[in-house]
Amino acid sequence: LRDGVDAAAGPPVREISFGDAIREALAEEMRRDARIVLLGEDVAEAGTPFKVVKGLVEEFGKERIIDTPISEAGFTGLAVGAAMTGLRPVVDIMFGDFMTLVMDQVVNQAAKIHYMSGGKWKVPMVVRATMGATRRSAAQHSQSLHAWPSHIPGLKVVVPSTPYDAKGLLKSAIRDDNPVVFFEDKISYAKVKGPVPAGEYTIPLGVADVKREGRDITLVATSSMVQVALGAATMLDEIGISAEVVDPRTMWPLDEKTLVESARKTSRALVIDEGYFRYGVTGEIASVIAEGAFYDLDGPVRRIGARHVPIPFSPPLEDATVPTERDVFETARRMCNR
Amino acid sequence: MTAVTNQTTAGVDVERSGGPAQQDLYVRMYRQMTAIRLFEERANDLYTRALMPGLAHLYIGEEAVAVGVCEALRPDDYITSTHRGHGHCLAKGAEPRVMFAELLGKEAGYCRGKGGSMHIADPATGNLGANAIVGGGAGIATGAAFASKYLGNGRLAVCFFGEGALGQGVLYEEMNLAQLWKLPVIYVCENNLYNEYTHCSETTAGDMLARPVAFGVIAEAVDGQDVRAVHAAASAMVDRVRRGEGPGFLLFNTYRFRGHHVGDIAREYYRSKQEEQQWMAERDPIALHGQWLVAEGLTDEATLEKIQQDLIKEMDAAVEFAMTAPYPDPAKVDEDVYA
Numbered sequence: 001l002r003d004g005v006d007a008a009a010g011p012p013v014r015e016i017s018f019g020d021a022i023r024e025a026l027a028e029e030m031r032r033d034a035r036i037v038l039l040g041e042d043v044a045e046a047g048t049p050f051k052v053v054k055g056l057v058e059e060f061g062k063e064r065i066i067d068t069p070i071s072e073a074g075f076t077g078l079a080v081g082a083a084m085t086g087l088r089p090v091v092d093i094m095f096g097d098f099m100t101l102v103m104d105q106v107v108n109q110a111a112k113i114h115y116m117s118g119g120k121w122k123v124p125m126v127v128r129a130t131m132g133a134t135r136r137s138a139a140q141h142s143q144s145l146h147a148w149p150s151h152i153p154g155l156k157v158v159v160p161s162t163p164y165d166a167k168g169l170l171k172s173a174i175r176d177d178n179p180v181v182f183f184e185d186k187i188s189y190a191k192v193k194g195p196v197p198a199g200e201y202t203i204p205l206g207v208a209d210v211k212r213e214g215r216d217i218t219l220v221a222t223s224s225m226v227q228v229a230l231g232a233a234t235m236l237d238e239i240g241i242s243a244e245v246v247d248p249r250t251m252w253p254l255d256e257k258t259l260v261e262s263a264r265k266t267s268r269a270l271v272i273d274e275g276y277f278r279y280g281v282t283g284e285i286a287s288v289i290a291e292g293a294f295y296d297l298d299g300p301v302r303r304i305g306a307r308h309v310p311i312p313f314s315p316p317l318e319d320a321t322v323p324t325e326r327d328v329f330e331t332a333r334r335m336c337n338r
Numbered sequence: 339m340t341a342v343t344n345q346t347t348a349g350v351d352v353e354r355s356g357g358p359a360q361q362d363l364y365v366r367m368y369r370q371m372t373a374i375r376l377f378e379e380r381a382n383d384l385y386t387r388a389l390m391p392g393l394a395h396l397y398i399g400e401e402a403v404a405v406g407v408c409e410a411l412r413p414d415d416y417i418t419s420t421h422r423g424h425g426h427c428l429a430k431g432a433e434p435r436v437m438f439a440e441l442l443g444k445e446a447g448y449c450r451g452k453g454g455s456m457h458i459a460d461p462a463t464g465n466l467g468a469n470a471i472v473g474g475g476a477g478i479a480t481g482a483a484f485a486s487k488y489l490g491n492g493r494l495a496v497c498f499f500g501e502g503a504l505g506q507g508v509l510y511e512e513m514n515l516a517q518l519w520k521l522p523v524i525y526v527c528e529n530n531l532y533n534e535y536t537h538c539s540e541t542t543a544g545d546m547l548a549r550p551v552a553f554g555v556i557a558e559a560v561d562g563q564d565v566r567a568v569h570a571a572a573s574a575m576v577d578r579v580r581r582g583e584g585p586g587f588l589l590f591n592t593y594r595f596r597g598h599h600v601g602d603i604a605r606e607y608y609r610s611k612q613e614e615q616q617w618m619a620e621r622d623p624i625a626l627h628g629q630w631l632v633a634e635g636l637t638d639e640a641t642l643e644k645i646q647q648d649l650i651k652e653m654d655a656a657v658e659f660a661m662t663a664p665y666p667d668p669a670k671v672d673e674d675v676y677a
Contacts, residue, residue, distance in 0.1 A: 037488070063488070069518070074511025077477015078484055081495070084466060085416065085485040104508070108471050109478065117459035117467060118450030119674035153675050177677035 011199035019052045019189035021163035021196055022128075025170035026053060026090065028200070030060050033088060036174060039066045039075045040092025040128075048092060050130070050189050072101040076127065080110045080179075083125040088174060093129040095141045096183060099148060102127070110179035111154030124177045126170070131159075132185040132224050132274060133322050139310040142318070144223070144274040147281045149181040150251040156180040156205055157251040161226035163194040165249055168203030176205065185224040185274075192227060206253030210262065214244035217268040217332050220259060220285055221245060225272040225323060232328035241336050251281055259285065260292030267298040268335050272323055277305030302331055361636050367409055367565050368631060369645050371401035371624045374425045376646075376653045377434055378596075381424065381441060381455075384657070385600040391443050394455040397425035399595030402623035403528050404429035406568025407496060407588075410576045416464045416482040416495040418475025421456045422594075423468030426498050431463035434653055438660035446663040452674065466495075473499060473506030476525075480512040483523035483585070494522035494579050502533035504542055504549065516585040517553045524575055525550065525587045528562065530594040535608045550587035562590030563623045566630075593617040 016024070030036045038053065038060075044067045047054025057065040068075040072093060079089035093099060099106070110123045131144035149155045156178055160166035166184070173180040185192075211226060212233050221229035226247045233243035246262050248255055263269040269289045271282040282303035289301050307321040378398045384390035397404065400422075408417070408429035419426035427437060432448065440447025441455050448458050459467035466482060469475045479497030486493040503509055504527065516523050533541045550557040556578065560571040568590060575586040595618055597605055605614075631637045 069511075069514060071511040071514065073508045074477065074515050077508055077512060078481040078515055079477075081418075081466065081478035081481020081483075082485040082488070083481070084478065085482040086489055086491075087485045089481075104471060104474070105477055109469075109474060113459075113467060114677050115674045116449055116453040116457040118448065118452050119677070120449070120461050121459055121467065122677045124677075156676075 011197050013195045013197045015193050016163050016196050017190055018163045018166055018185070018192040019050065021167035022052050022170060022184060023054070023056065024196070025167040025174070027056060027059065029171055029174045030056070030064065035086060035088045036090060037064045037066060037082070037087055038090045038092065039068055039079055041068055041070055041094055043067060043092050048094060050186060052184070052189060053092070072098050073105055076102040077105040077109065079125050080105055080113070080123055083110075083123045083179075084113065084121050088124050090126045090128060090174060093127060096129040096131045096145050097140050097143045099129055099145050103148075106149065106155070106179065106181065107152050111152045114178070115154060122177045123179045125179050126173045127179065127181045129181065129183055130186045131183045132187050133306070133311050133318060135186055136313060136315060136318065138313040142311040144183070144306065146181070146183045146223070146251055147275050147279065150281060150284070154179065156253065158182045158205060158249070159223040159251055160184070160249060161188070161221075161223050161247050162192065163196050165203060165209065165247070167196055168201050169205065169249060171202045172205050175202070180205070183223060187224060203249070205250045206255055208246055208248045208255035208258035210244060210258070211247050212243065212245040214242040214266060216242045216266055216336055217244070217270060218262040218266045219243050219245045219270050219272060219328065219332065220289070221247060221272045222251070222274070222281065224274050228323060228325050229272055229328055231325035232332060235325060235329045236332055239333065239338060241332065241338060243332060248285065254285075254288065256288050256292060259289055263289045263293040263301070264296040267296055269293070269297070269301045270304065270328065270332055270335060271301065272304045272328055274306055274322060276308055277303065278308050280305050299335060302335060304328060304331060363409060363569070364566070364627075364631060365637055367405050367569065368624070368627050368642065369649070370405040370409070370429055371565060371627065372646055373434070373649050373653070374401045374404065374428050375624060376649050377424060377428060377437070380438070380653055380657050382596070382600050384441070389661070390441055392454060393599040393601055394424070394441065395422040395599045396596045397422055399617065399622070400528055400530055400562065400592045401425055402565035402568050402627070403526070403562045403590045403592055404498070406565045407526055407572040409569055410572035411496065412493070414464055415493050416466050416479065416486075418466045418479040418495070418497050419458070419468035420475065420499055421468065421470045421472070422500065423456065423458060423498075427458045427460070427465055427468065430465050432458065432460055432465065435656035435659040438656050439663050442660045442663070443665060444660055444663040445666040446660070450674070451666045473503040473509045475499060476503070476506070476509045476512040480516050480521060480523050483516065483521035484519065486522055487519070492580065494524065494576065496524045496526055498526045498528065500533075501527055501529040501531070501538045501542065501546065503527070504546060505533070510549070510553075513550055513553045513555055513585065513587070517555050520582060520584040522579045522582070523585045524572075524579055525555070525585065527587065527589045528592055529589060530592050532594060532598070532609065534598045535602070537608065547587075547589055555585050555587050557587035557589065559589040559591065562592030563621045563626060565623055565627050593621060
């Protein structure tokens, strides 16, 4: 059993890309529920610059796959109202950096309407945004800003790392009655492939997944950093360190129990995330582990995040800002006194 | 597509004053405006006596806009409101006692005490919520119009905002989308002349109506102190918008008789007492409409007095209800964060 896929039991399992998994989730949900519309810049014939939603307009038409002006606050604000009044919109924020442009709609409107109305109005919408550096896109097209919505009560935040998770979690996000911000790593769209069953499944929000079992150290990794942690775990194995890799999959709800249990078992925890280090999700996760597993830990919880600089353009500079397998390996090795 | 840029006022004519239904409407609008006035006076009183937590932004002086517009709507049409929202909520059908309970932070309030004065929301009356972000209702109203069109349910949405919201970019993003997609939404701008403590001439370049007109949105300026003119303009716009001809924009020229909020007492640094007194003496929408009703023989002074006295009793009872209603249980503070 890997990624929850039991090849022997269910429908046939294909090897598909992360981007294909996103498209399949959208298509299946849109077939199931006519209230779902997709709004965003160049989502129709273009299928976004990443081609992730290519083909959907042919099946669902331009009434449901809707090209918008370059007007993120406009179409996201519109989606909030549409969600309140009977639709289940999915908005596409081409680059997660543009979350800055929709913050009022997401943070002051979508996140708070259910609470402010005493539970009377609901805002069932999904904000799909990208994240991740190393595409040589410089400081305004490369950030991983998932810590921001994670800070806000009323929002749920999803950071999938595999095609299987991306599909199952996006379907759950669309069916959720709350505003959900769903971050997709741009590099993973084509690069990360994995087994996905052809049949229907969903993954509940708020359940972490142990991507690799181990005994000596827990590597908690999110989104793009899961592949990095798995690579580091292979390197650690070669020097006799058994690393467990845990993917929280959602920043909120956060599966604190699984994180703490893994750290208590291994007695060491290292948290790796592509967001900025300071005040980022690594700080929150590390504190959850420190508070929950303190007496079982052999040392302080350590963290690795993106270097605290605007993401630079020049390849050697940009590569220096993102955590690597080598960074994780070296830190974990030192934590294990090897 | 043309924009009417001359301000229109309702004249007295046979069509407007004739017919029992029309007479009922005119008397009802007087009653509704008076209810809002009395509600707001009591909100101010609760604040002054330190019985109301926080602040409130009073709608006194602007009652004709909310009443004239909402009387042109169906019960299932949507509105979004503003920080100065009590009038819109009441005109759309909110119950005063549930409103007061919310203003006092009580469990019996529209939002179970979680919203307060600036966040009254009520699905039963199509109220998508008052909004404390200036221009914050623009996306929501436009989205409700989008959903109405998509679902084909014939509803429209009215987005109330003050002229201060003309400074917010998102308003123009929404008008652009609404016009592109021919959405059934009416943008209702209440120009009460002041962005908080600053005259709109210091904040607003060019011609206000030219802004919607630039998007091809039909726009009209109307005397916001004349409830019949408001209602006539709103009704015509509602018909147009409901026919699927795209969004509309109504600019109602009005005046905020009181301060930006209940605590804004010393106002001479941004506007003169003389200016305020002139508006109150000559341009009070309730007095103007009452005088017209009597002059037209549609009612008499005694009837108007009776309406007022009945409303005073209702409002006092509503305040009493709210005052004695229990606060929410602090243990429930975490409820309703997620649906």
